[in-house]
Amino acid sequence: MIYMNAHLIIFTRMPQYGAGKRRLAAGVGPMKALKFQRVMLVNTLRRLGADPRWSTWLAVTPDRSGPWPSRFGVLPQGRGDLGQRMAREAKAPPVGPVLIIGSDIPGVTAGEVARAFRLLGDHDAVFGPATDVGYWAVGFRRRPRFIAPFRDVRWSTEHALSDSLAKIAGASVAMLDVHEDVDDAASLSRQSGWEFLFGRNDR
Secondary structure, rough: OOOOEEEEEEEEEOOOOEEEHHHHHHHHHHHHHHHHHHHHHHHHHHHHHHOOOEEEEEEEEOOOOOOOOOOEEEEEOOOOOOHHHHHHOOOOOOOOOOOEEEOOOOOOOHHHHHHHHHHHHOOEEEEEEEEOOEEEEEEOOOOOOOOOOOOOOOOOOOOOOHHHHOOOOOOEEEEEEOOOOOOOEEEHHHOOOOHHOOOOOOO
């Protein structure tokens, strides 16, 4: 099935030594944290980025980083907190549903992205809960209007998902499967074999 005008937006940071994943680097060292960033980004793009059922965009930071693969649209994240950046990027692609995910979720598959877009045929929004009570994915139908659940959210806390849901009370919301967002040494230790994830693809 092709999802007409569907847009997958992958939030990512340009992998650089000593930049990003600071909590992870504090536990495993900056070199291993950098390797994880690179592996996850390449793996995510291989599994999800070439799928013809949707267009793939990279929401990148730093804004002038690169080069990025030319087959993807590139959206600078710009300034602001996570909510401001996600709201801005969710409005950027042409008409059609959007799904925003991170590039450090080892468990996400093309099949789950496809399910999210199917759900957006009947729901205003979808969320993918994370094991830390935040969320690894959020998507919007964007019609007849764009609903924004991002203002005054307590990011990087156990309240992120509940705060976001409270902002769109009354909207039709569907939930995806729970996945782990790898942010520290403990969560990385539960991802055995992550170095060898290249090419995995569950449709």
